Structure formats: structure tokens, C-alpha cells
Amino acid sequence: MMMKWKRWALATGVLAVSAMAQAAPPSAAMLSNACAGCHGTNGGSAGPSMPSLASQSKEAIVEAMKKFKSGERPSSVMGRLAKGYSDADFAAMGEFFSKQKLHATTQVVDAAKVKKGASLQESNCGRCHLEDGREGKDDSPVMASQWLPYLQIQMEQYLSGKRKMPEKMKEKVDPLSKDDIDALLHFYASVK
Amino acid sequence: MTLDRRSFLKLVGAGAGAAGAAGLPMIGRAAELMPKGAKRVVVVGGGYGGTIAAKYIRMMDKSIEVVLIERNDHFVSCPFSNLYIGGIIKDLTPLTIKFDKLATNHGVKIVQAEVTGIDPAGKVVTTDKGTVSYDRLVLSPGIDFRLGEIKGYDAAAMEIMPHAWKAGPQTVLLRKQLEAMKDGGTMVMTVPLSPYRCPPGPYERASMVAHYLKKSKPKSKLVVLDANPDITSKGGLFKKGWKDNYEGIIDYRPAKKVTEVEPGKMTVLIEGLEDVKGDVINVIPPQRAGQIAVAAGLVGDDKNWCPVNPTTFESTKQANIHVIGDACVAGAMPKSGYSANSEAKICATNIVALMNGKETTEMSGINTCYSYITDKEAVSVAAVYKVAEGKIIAVPNSGGVSPADFSAAKMEAIYAESWLKNILTEMST
Numbered sequence: 345m346m347m348k349w350k351r352w353a354l355a356t357g358v359l360a361v362s363a364m365a366q367a368a369p370p371s372a373a374m375l376s377n378a379c380a381g382c383h384g385t386n387g388g389s390a391g392p393s394m395p396s397l398a399s400q401s402k403e404a405i406v407e408a409m410k411k412f413k414s415g416e417r418p419s420s421v422m423g424r425l426a427k428g429y430s431d432a433d434f435a436a437m438g439e440f441f442s443k444q445k446l447h448a449t450t451q452v453v454d455a456a457k458v459k460k461g462a463s464l465q466e467s468n469c470g471r472c473h474l475e476d477g478r479e480g481k482d483d484s485p486v487m488a489s490q491w492l493p494y495l496q497i498q499m500e501q502y503l504s505g506k507r508k509m510p511e512k513m514k515e516k517v518d519p520l521s522k523d524d525i526d527a528l529l530h531f532y533a534s535v536k
Numbered sequence: 537m538t539l540d541r542r543s544f545l546k547l548v549g550a551g552a553g554a555a556g557a558a559g560l561p562m563i564g565r566a567a568e569l570m571p572k573g574a575k576r577v578v579v580v581g582g583g584y585g586g587t588i589a590a591k592y593i594r595m596m597d598k599s600i601e602v603v604l605i606e607r608n609d610h611f612v613s614c615p616f617s618n619l620y621i622g623g624i625i626k627d628l629t630p631l632t633i634k635f636d637k638l639a640t641n642h643g644v645k646i647v648q649a650e651v652t653g654i655d656p657a658g659k660v661v662t663t664d665k666g667t668v669s670y671d672r673l674v675l676s677p678g679i680d681f682r683l684g685e686i687k688g689y690d691a692a693a694m695e696i697m698p699h700a701w702k703a704g705p706q707t708v709l710l711r712k713q714l715e716a717m718k719d720g721g722t723m724v725m726t727v728p729l730s731p732y733r734c735p736p737g738p739y740e741r742a743s744m745v746a747h748y749l750k751k752s753k754p755k756s757k758l759v760v761l762d763a764n765p766d767i768t769s770k771g772g773l774f775k776k777g778w779k780d781n782y783e784g785i786i787d788y789r790p791a792k793k794v795t796e797v798e799p800g801k802m803t804v805l806i807e808g809l810e811d812v813k814g815d816v817i818n819v820i821p822p823q824r825a826g827q828i829a830v831a832a833g834l835v836g837d838d839k840n841w842c843p844v845n846p847t848t849f850e851s852t853k854q855a856n857i858h859v860i861g862d863a864c865v866a867g868a869m870p871k872s873g874y875s876a877n878s879e880a881k882i883c884a885t886n887i888v889a890l891m892n893g894k895e896t897t898e899m900s901g902i903n904t905c906y907s908y909i910t911d912k913e914a915v916s917v918a919a920v921y922k923v924a925e926g927k928i929i930a931v932p933n934s935g936g937v938s939p940a941d942f943s944a945a946k947m948e949a950i951y952a953e954s955w956l957k958n959i960l961t962e963m964s965t
């Protein structure tokens with residue numbers, strides 16, 4: 345969003361040294377690079393509990409940031425950070441991270457649980473967490489290769505009521521046993 | 537372009553004076569290490585700022601050659617070194633990085649050498665191995681100590697009263713001394729006036745030492761002599777953490793400025809008024825920008841820290857030299873590893889723009905510092921930064937410290953560990 349006079353100055357070549365001192369507003373990369381000290385370069389986390397943002401859906405990131413900012417979603421640090429940004433910043437960062445390659449992780453997962461999770465996921469979660477969790481419908485997060493300890497923390501927060509589960513997801517999660525749920529998370533963590 | 541004539545002549549003057557007429561590098565110490573191609577950035581310092589600046593410039597523009605000069609063949613992180621001193625981490629390996637993947641993954645050229653001088657006019661740095669010329673120079677040399685301000689605290693004294701404020705052998709020495717201390721002993725720790733590297737660092741260290749004493753030497757005490765009028769960061773949280781966990785172990789004394797040490801007597805003196813004895817003494821001396829930045833004339837009126845342009849981090853003292861990390865004055869951003877990381881990316885972005893004749897981009901930065909209170913609880917301070925009226929400020933109504941009731945402290949200890957892993961991975965891959 346360059347100011348009009350500046351665009352004019354650039355086009356006409358009037359932009360001399362003094363005008364160059366005026367810098368463009370922070371770009372998507374400028375905003376997003378600052379997050380990488382925690383979430384990893386381009387949002388690819390080295391784990392084990394910090395979530396990857398690389399290849400996360402734009403809508404999921406924007407929704408998460410809005411909910412962190414308002415306090416609707418509990419957080420240890422994201423609420424304080426999200427308050428430093430506008431909705432336009434959220435959209436820019438969401439776009440930036442959604443364009444990054446999926447950060448495939450090799451994690452310690454339980455093979456039996458992965459197998460069980462694989463058999464449960466399509467019918468229970470596949471309506472929203474699409475393509476084995478590689479994609480998300482609307483604001484449903486991508487979960488493929490996400491760090492297992494992170495997914496477990498989030499699920500704990502949902503089940504304890506600290507984080508509000510979407511109604512339609514709750515309908516699917518409620519009938520499942522703790523073991524089923526854990527198996528599903530092992531499955532998603534194993535997807536590359 | 538290799539050396540221009542002017543700087544070449546300078547080098548001849550500085551070297552053995554036996555240069556061949558054609559200017560071939562036959563000039564002893566000042567031999568040119570690597571001829572420069574079209575566009576080159578030299579980065580000095582392979583720590584929190586330097587590694588990131590080098591990597592991100594290469595990520596953004598492969599046509600720029602990047603040479604990273606670091607005196608050591610590895611880097612040991614200060615963040616989490618307090619956990620080592622407290623015995624929670626058993627060795628420094630998880631805190632240590634190498635630079636080889638920056639070379640293989642990004643094509644950064646790594647030079648292990650001590651930078652001994654900078655010629656801003658000739659755009660050449662001198663090292664103990666030879667000279668390297670640059671188009672733009674990034675300095676992230678961290679800190680050095682203002683030793684003149686504590687009488688008796690010299691290189692020999694450091695081996696008796698370690699600072700452990702640069703991680704490595706000093707960290708190991710302090711841990712060994714603490715382990716060897718008898719139960720019922722006293723450790724004394726001194727904190728310099730702000731600004732210094734890592735505002736909450738001394739108080740995290742006090743927490744980690746107290747954690748160790750409580751567990752392994754319960755009759756012992758830690759005396760903290762703080763030159764500042766109060767705890768300089770996360771004061772409320774540290775005070776609560778100490779009250780809940782270390783009552784009777786930590787004896788915190790504000791406004792006690794140590795001005796002299798007597799290593800032979802294991803004593804520190806406070807402005808000629810009072811002396812305090814310790815069985816183990818950790819002196820954190822007053823600091824300033826790394827010596828190489830001071831020598832290059834980059835420090836401001838305070839003679840300690842380097843003023844910079846808040847968009848490009850270019851020195852306001854010398855053109856084409858950028859200063860990031862602890863050494864620079866970055867407005868409201870504190871001297872921390874996370875700040876150095878964030879500043880490096882801002883600087884890299886704008887160096888790439890400047891070298892390609894493009895418009896620069898305003899900064900947006902973050903800092904977060906986690907501090908451990910016990911082995912399983914940590915608190916943090918976090919902020920987002922932007923430029924307003926030519927200064928870096930914290931975005932109003934954002935950031936802040938962890939909840940006062942420690943309700944997130946266990947969770948933060950878990951995330952802090954991942955933070956370290958991620959930031960060190962950023963720096964080394």
C-alpha cells in the first residue's frame with residue numbers, strides 16, 4: 345500500500361535520495377520473518393511443542409490470530425503478541441505462511457496408533473481436516489506433520505473446555521474414547 | 537572489483553610494506569583472503585544476530601556473496617546457559633551450534649578469523665588471517681566489558697570470579713565453583729547498571745542458582761548485589777517466584793554498585809562503603825558494544841553503544857556499516873537474542889533492497905525473553921515493535937509479561953525449550 349505521492353514519485357523518477365529515506369510499510373515477509381524465531385524459518389518448526397505454520401491455511405491463521413487477540417482462545421504468549429497487529433497484518437502473514445511448503449517432520453509416533461487413527465480419521469474428521477489433514481476446509485487447520493506434543497496440548501485444552509471446540513467438531517469428538525483421539529493425533533503427526 | 541587503489545595503499549602501509557608493484561597479495565598479514573566479486577556483504581560475528589543476517593541475505597538474493605567472519609569454529613548460546621549453571625542441563629552440547637550448514641544450505645562463506653580492524657573509507661576489514669573487502673558490512677559482535685569501572689577486575693580476576701556473561705568456558709567455570717562450594721557457603725552475584733545484555737538474565741541466573749542450592753546445598757545463600765534501584769525486568773514475577781520458592785536463600789540487595797574487587801580475599805567492594813565476602817563470586821561487569829565496533833568509531837555520545845538508522849540498521853556514524861544485536865541502540869528493543877534475530881532479518885531485507893537500488897521497507901520486529909524460575913516453570917516478556925516518528929517503539933497496548941499468578945508458567949517452560957531449539961536451528965541450518 346504505497347502512498348499516492350510516493351507511487352507518483354517512483355513513476356516519475358523524482359524519488360531521490362531524500363525520498364528514499366521514506367520506506368514502504370512492512371511487507372508480508374517483514375511481518376512474518378519476526379515470527380520465525382519461535383516458529384522456525386518460513387514457519388517450519390523444529391519442534392517438539394512449537395507448532396509449524398508453514399503450509400497452514402490462511403483462514404486458520406487469521407482466525408487463530410483474531411481469537412488470540414480477543415482472548416477467546418487461550419494462549420501462553422500469542423495473545424500478547426497478536427495485540428500488536430491489525431487484521432490486515434493477520435491476512436498478510438496468513439497468506440505468507442500458507443504459501444510455504446509443508447514442513448514434513450519425522451517424529452516419534454506409535455505405529456499401532458497411527459494405523460488406528462488412519463482408520464478413524466476419514467469418517468470422523470475428514471469433512472473438515474481434508475486430505476489426511478494436508479488441507480483444511482474454511483478455517484479448519486492443516487494438521488499433517490504438525491508436532492504431536494502441540495496437537496496433544498491443543499486437544500487437552502479443547503477437552504478441558506479452555507479452548508472452545510467448534511460445535512460440529514465436538515459432535516464428532518465427544519463419542520470417541522481418549523485412546524481413539526490420541527490415535528488420531530498420532531496419525532496426523534505422521535502424515536508427510 | 538578487487539581492492540581499489542586507495543585501500544590497497546592503506547593495506548601496504550599496514551602490512552609488511554613489501555608489496556609487489558602489481559598489487560598482488562604479497563603483503564604478509566594484510567594479504568587479501570578472497571577477491572571480491574560484484575556484490576559482497578561481510579558479516580562479523582556468528583552469534584544470534586550475525587548468523588541470521590548472513591542466512592537471510594542469501595535466502596533473499598543469491599547474487600550477493602556473503603562472508604561470515606567469526607573467531608570461533610562454534611557458538612555457545614547464552615540463553616539457557618543459566619540452566620546449565622543451575623545443574624538442570626548437564627552439558628552445553630544442546631546450546632552449541634556449528635556453521636557448516638549455513639555454507640552447504642545457503643552458500644554463506646565461513647571464515648574463522650579475528651577481525652582486528654575496519655577501514656570504512658576503503659571498505660575493508662582486517663583479520664588475523666588477511667583482509668576481506670565489502671560493499672556493505674554487518675557487525676553483530678555482541679558485547680565487551682568496561683573493565684575500567686570495576687577496580688581489580690582483569691583477565692586474571694575473571695578466572696577467580698567468573699562473569700559467565702559470554703557462554704562457554706566461563707559458564708563451565710562458574711558451575712564447577714558452585715558444585716565445589718561447601719553447604720552453608722555464600723555465593724555473591726553482582727549486577728551492573730542497565731543497559732546491559734539481557735535485562736532479565738541476572739535474575740533468571742539467581743533463580744537457577746537458588747534452585748540448585750535449595751536442592752543440593754540447603755544451608756547456603758545467594759547474595760545479589762544489584763547496581764540498579766530495582767529488578768530491571770519482570771520484577772513482579774521474579775519477586776513472587778523467589779518468595780514462593782527461595783525464601784531465605786536469595787538475599788536481594790538493590791542499589792548496591794560494586795566498584796572494586798579483591799580476588800585474593802574473595803571480596804567485592806561497594807562504592808568504598810561496604811565490602812561483601814563470598815565463597816563463589818559471579819561478577820557481571822558493565823558492558824558496551826563489542827570492541828571492534830568501538831574501535832571502528834561506531835559508538836555514540838554515550839561511548840558505549842552504536843546508534844543506527846531504525847529502518848536499515850545502518851550506522852549513523854559510518855556509511856555502509858550496519859550494526860545489529862546487543863551492540864546497537866534499537867530504540868525500545870532490549871538487548872536480547874530474540875531482538876538480535878529480529879533485527880538481523882530487518883537489516884538483511886533492507887541491505888538486499890539497497891544493493892539492488894530498491895525501496896526500503898519499514899521494520900516490524902518482535903522480542904520475547906523466557907526466564908526460568910524453577911526447573912519446570914518459566915515466565916516471559918513479549919513485545920511487537922514498529923517505527924513511529926523515526927524511532928523504534930513497542931506497539932501500544934500489546935505485549936507485556938506473563939500472568940502474575942503463574943497460571944501459564946508450566947506451559948511456558950515447555951514452549952521455552954522449543955523456542956531455544958527453533959532459534960538455534962534457524963541460526964545453524
Ligand SMILES: Cc1cc2nc3c(=O)[nH]c(=O)nc-3n(C[C@H](O)[C@H](O)[C@H](O)COP(=O)(O)OP(=O)(O)OC[C@H]3O[C@@H](n4cnc5c(N)ncnc54)[C@H](O)[C@@H]3O)c2cc1C
Pocket residue numbers: 580581582583584585586605606607608611613614615616617618649650651652676677678679700701702733734737741826827828860861862863871872873874875876904905906907
Ligand atoms: C546468561 C544469559 C542469558 C540470556 N538469556 C536470553 C534469553 O533467554 N533470551 C534471549 O533472547 N536472550 C538472552 N540472552 C541475551 C543474548 O545472549 C544476547 O542478546 C545475544 O547473544 C546477542 O546477539 P549478538 O549477535 O549481538 O551477539 P552474540 O550472540 O554474542 O554474537 C557475537 C559473536 O561475534 C563474535 N565476535 C565478536 N567480535 C569479533 C571479532 N572481532 N572477530 C570475530 N568474531 C567476533 C563472537 O565470538 C560471537 O560469536 C542472555 C544472555 C545471557 C548472558
